[in-house]
Amino acid sequence: MADKNNLIVYCEFDEGRIADVSLELLTKGRVLANRLGVKLEAIAIGDKLDGVEDQVFPYGVDTLYKVADERLFPYTSNPHAAILIKLFREIEPQVCLMGATCIGRDLGPRVSSCLHSGLTADCTALEIGDHKDPKTGKEYTDLLYQIRPAFGGNIVATIVNPDCRPQMATVREGVMKKEIFDENHKGEIIELDAKKYVDDTDFVVEIIDRHIEKSKVNIKNSPIIVAGGYGVGSKENFQLLFDLANTLGGEVGASRAAVDAGFIEHERQIGQTGVTVRPKLYIACGISGQIQHIAGMQESSIIISINNDPNAPINTIADYVITGDMEEVVPKLIKYYKKNSK
Amino acid sequence: MSLNIIVLAKQVPDTRNVGKDAMKEDGTINRAALPAIFNPEDLNALEQALRLKETHPGTTVTMLTMGLPRAAEVIREAIYRGADGGIVLTDRALGGADTLATSYSLAQAVKKFGKVDLILGGRQAIDGDTAQVGPQIAEKLGIPQVTYAEEILGVENGRITVKRRLEHGVEKVVAPLPCVVTVNGSAAECRPRNAKRVMKYKRALSTSEAAKLDEAAAALYAAKPELNIAEWSAAFVEADPEQIGLAGSPTKVKAIENVVFTAKESRKLENNDAQIEELVKELIANHTIG
Numbered sequence: 354m355a356d357k358n359n360l361i362v363y364c365e366f367d368e369g370r371i372a373d374v375s376l377e378l379l380t381k382g383r384v385l386a387n388r389l390g391v392k393l394e395a396i397a398i399g400d401k402l403d404g405v406e407d408q409v410f411p412y413g414v415d416t417l418y419k420v421a422d423e424r425l426f427p428y429t430s431n432p433h434a435a436i437l438i439k440l441f442r443e444i445e446p447q448v449c450l451m452g453a454t455c456i457g458r459d460l461g462p463r464v465s466s467c468l469h470s471g472l473t474a475d476c477t478a479l480e481i482g483d484h485k486d487p488k489t490g491k492e493y494t495d496l497l498y499q500i501r502p503a504f505g506g507n508i509v510a511t512i513v514n515p516d517c518r519p520q521m522a523t524v525r526e527g528v529m530k531k532e533i534f535d536e537n538h539k540g541e542i543i544e545l546d547a548k549k550y551v552d553d554t555d556f557v558v559e560i561i562d563r564h565i566e567k568s569k570v571n572i573k574n575s576p577i578i579v580a581g582g583y584g585v586g587s588k589e590n591f592q593l594l595f596d597l598a599n600t601l602g603g604e605v606g607a608s609r610a611a612v613d614a615g616f617i618e619h620e621r622q623i624g625q626t627g628v629t630v631r632p633k634l635y636i637a638c639g640i641s642g643q644i645q646h647i648a649g650m651q652e653s654s655i656i657i658s659i660n661n662d663p664n665a666p667i668n669t670i671a672d673y674v675i676t677g678d679m680e681e682v683v684p685k686l687i688k689y690y691k692k693n694s695k
Numbered sequence: 696m697s698l699n700i701i702v703l704a705k706q707v708p709d710t711r712n713v714g715k716d717a718m719k720e721d722g723t724i725n726r727a728a729l730p731a732i733f734n735p736e737d738l739n740a741l742e743q744a745l746r747l748k749e750t751h752p753g754t755t756v757t758m759l760t761m762g763l764p765r766a767a768e769v770i771r772e773a774i775y776r777g778a779d780g781g782i783v784l785t786d787r788a789l790g791g792a793d794t795l796a797t798s799y800s801l802a803q804a805v806k807k808f809g810k811v812d813l814i815l816g817g818r819q820a821i822d823g824d825t826a827q828v829g830p831q832i833a834e835k836l837g838i839p840q841v842t843y844a845e846e847i848l849g850v851e852n853g854r855i856t857v858k859r860r861l862e863h864g865v866e867k868v869v870a871p872l873p874c875v876v877t878v879n880g881s882a883a884e885c886r887p888r889n890a891k892r893v894m895k896y897k898r899a900l901s902t903s904e905a906a907k908l909d910e911a912a913a914a915l916y917a918a919k920p921e922l923n924i925a926e927w928s929a930a931f932v933e934a935d936p937e938q939i940g941l942a943g944s945p946t947k948v949k950a951i952e953n954v955v956f957t958a959k960e961s962r963k964l965e966n967n968d969a970q971i972e973e974l975v976k977e978l979i980a981n982h983t984i985g
Contacts, residue, residue: 367863427866430830430840455861459842462830466795471946474825484949498949504710504822509952517945557839561856562867577984601984619881626824634983655983657974658961670959673974677966685968689975694985 359416360386360448361394361519363437364409365428365456371397371408374452374526381479381529382450383413388481389495392416394446398433400426406542413534415541422547424556427563428456431555434463439550441468446519448497450479453523465521471514472521473499475625477528477648484513491515497522502625502644509644527573527629528648570604570620577603578632580623580650583610584639584660585679591616593683594638600687606630608646624649636686638679642667659683697753698850698872700744701805703816703828704737704758704773704781706766710821733769736817738885740878743847744815745777745886751850755779757808761789761801767901767924774896775888780921783901786929791941794823798831800939803932805836813855814875818843829877839874845882902926 362382364375379395386393392415397405400423409417420436437460441449449464451457453475465472478500484493497520499512514520572578579598581591591605598605606623607616623630624646635653640646642658642665650656651670658671659682668674675682708729741756748754758773758781760766770781784804792800805811814833819826826842833840845860848867859866860879870876898916900908901924905916916922929939937943964970979985 429868430842434834455843455859458826459830459840462794462798462825462827463834463840465827466798466831466834469795469945471793471795471944472827473946474823474827486947499946503951504708510948511950511952512946513949514945515947558841558868558870560866560868563864564866565864567863634978655978656959663963668961671961672959673964674961675964675966675971675974682966682971685966685971686975689968689972690979690984693972693976693979 356392357445358447359392359394359444360389360450361396361441361444361446363449363451363457363460364395364397364405365452365454366397366399366426369401371405372452372454372526373531374454374457374524376409376412377526377529377531378450378452378524379409379412379414380532380534381524382448383534385448385479385481385497386413386415389447391447394418394444396420396437396440398425398436400424406540410538410540411533411536413538416543417540418543418545420545420547420550422551425547425551427560428460429556429558429560430459430463431557432551433460434467435552435555436545436547436550437464438467440545441519449519449521451521451523453525457523461521461523468517468519470517470519470521471512472523473501473512474523476501476522476524477625479522479524479529484515486515496520502648525625525629527631570618572604572606572621572623572630573628575604575630576632577601577634577636578606578623578630578650578653579603579636579638580606580608580640581611581616581638581679582608582640582646583614584641585611585616586639588616590680593680597636597683597687600690601634603632603634606650608640608643610641610643637667637671638683640667641665642670696751696850696853697755698747698751698812699808699810700747700754700756700813700815701759701808701811702737702741702744702756702773702778703801703814703832704741704760704769705734705817705820705822706731706760706762706769707734707820707822708732731765731768733772734817734820734822736819736878736880737769738817739880739882740815740817740876741773741776741778742883742885743844743876743878744813746883747813747847747850748777757781759784759801759804761785761797761804764901764903764926767904767926770901770924771896771899772888774899775893776886777889777892781924783924783926784932785926788929788936788940791944792939793944793946794825794827795831795945796939796941796943798828798835799943800929800932800934801828802832802835803934804927805832807927807932812872813850814873816875816877818877818879826877829875833875836873836875839870841868841870841874841876844876844878847876896922898922899924
């Protein structure tokens with residue numbers, strides 16, 4: 354068995370390939386592992402895992418654990434949890450990262466509960482640093498700082514797990530950047546015998562039907578996003594944003610407040626608990642700019658804020674601030690785009 | 696087949712409607728300025744429970760909440776909508792709990808109920824958005840979990856069929872009872888209060904609320920045990936003091952920062968035709984649009 358105390362990423366699959374979120378975490382994991390001076394490990398659990406190594410090694414994976422069994426795909430909670438729990442007891446990773454997806458958010462808590470390790474959901478940044486317990490004065494070096502907005506996004510909290518291992522965190526897709534470490538990097542493959550890690554009795558939940566529908570909305574990759582907040586005021590007014598987005602060749606996004614108010618579907622939510630985007634143009638209409646939202650769009654190249662409130666927090670990160678009613682401003686943008694574009 | 700169902704509910708600050716007075720000058724949260732509400736997805740879970748109660752005569756729906764004594768408010772609200780009763784797990788020793796210590800405490804409380812067929816709860820609470828407590832309770836109780844549920848399609852022969860709503864589609868799964876099911880906000884909305892139940896249960900009070908009643912009211916309350924919302928302590932649910940509250944929480948908050956954005960030099964524009972046309976021309980010229 355391989356050595357202990359490394360950083361491991363749970364890899365999940367999207368249409369037979371390693372999901373982007375997992376590759377993003379491997380990219381981040383490589384940086385953190387270097388900082389800690391440990392190996393980057395990855396685990397892939399599924400039915401067919403031939404060639405998976407070719408997908409993950411370029412991201413700097415030193416050790417890939419493969420657990421193949423036809424019953425391990427599609428994902429169900431208990432078998433995957435059983436494998437991680439048993440393996441983690443053997444290899445004692447100091448950090449475990451997972452995507453904050455329907456799988457990671459189902460699996461992470463089950464594993465952390467059994468191992469009594471801390472888990473922080475939906476982190477927006479991960480760093481390594483020291484910690485001194487304010488009560489006992491005990492000092493810790495090289496802990497994982499799990500940074501996330503909290504309390505409706507009004508504050509940013511840094512969470513640490515001083516004593517329990519692994520330090521677990523989930524991160525949403527798109528939050529970290531995906532970057533090849535070295536095309537020619539090669540690591541070690543360790544094939545684990547599924548039967549030794551998962552019991553027949555773990556297969557308790559049966560999937561009787563599965564219907565995959567690709568989201569019709571693709572805001573993540575849209576170069577132009579017109580996003581609306583609570584200030585848009587109604588479902589009807591969102592139509593104006595669709596008009597502008599269609600005119601410019603972009604997509605419509607929304608803040609959580611607009612989604613919660615029922616103005617628009619959840620698929621379009623941008624922010625910590627939605628999608629993270631980095632378009633070249635982000636037009637924020639009636640969005641006040643809670644940190645949870647800003648966490649998901651602050652890396653946009655150009656930000657235009659249209660808001661009645663000249664002091665809306667989002668204005669501080671905007672390149673252009675138009676103070677005014679979006680119902681008036683948006684039609685003007687459409688009109689002058691049509692007039693000036695050829 | 697009648698079912699014993701527990702619905703987990705949380706009273707949460709309404710973080711969706713945070714006003715300007717929600718933060719104090721020193722950057723801490725002004726809890727008093729935030730109304731306490733029934734966690735929205737827990738209401739979706741309650742609706743699924745009440746539907747099973749209709750289709751499975753004899754089923755009981757019992758609420759379980761952990762929090763301050765005032766969390767009895769969510770139990771009352773659930774009773775008005777059709778729940779049979781509820782328990783408030785409340786104890787100073789439970790304060791400062793992270794999700795792991797919370798799920799341990801709640802799992803201990805669930806064990807006190809005896810036979811339970813189904814534990815329902817919202818996918819996540821809006822104050823933390825972690826979605827961790829449901830699966831962690833399932834693990835602590837050694838039972839399966841079904842997360843992201845949108846609809847319970849049926850319960851038959853000790854097995855539950857659930858439609859799950861995932862990022863990229865829908866799954867139908869069958870799980871053996873007992874199990875934990877966490878329900879999405881995309882599930883059916885909870886039915887409103889029932890006027891008759893509001894009349895009947897408006898004096899449903901927790902033990903500590905009832906302690907404030909005058910003598911006559913206290914006598915009336917004592918005569919109607921169905922009005923009692925019991926309060927359970929950590930000791931009552933036999934919780935290990937090492938595993939609850941701050942002490943039982945592996946995660947610690949190292950720092951909390953008020954959010955300060957690195958301000959850019961914004962260009963301020965007026966809402967007039969000339970300035971907006973100027974902006975559009977500029978964006979076209981630098982190939983941002985067009």
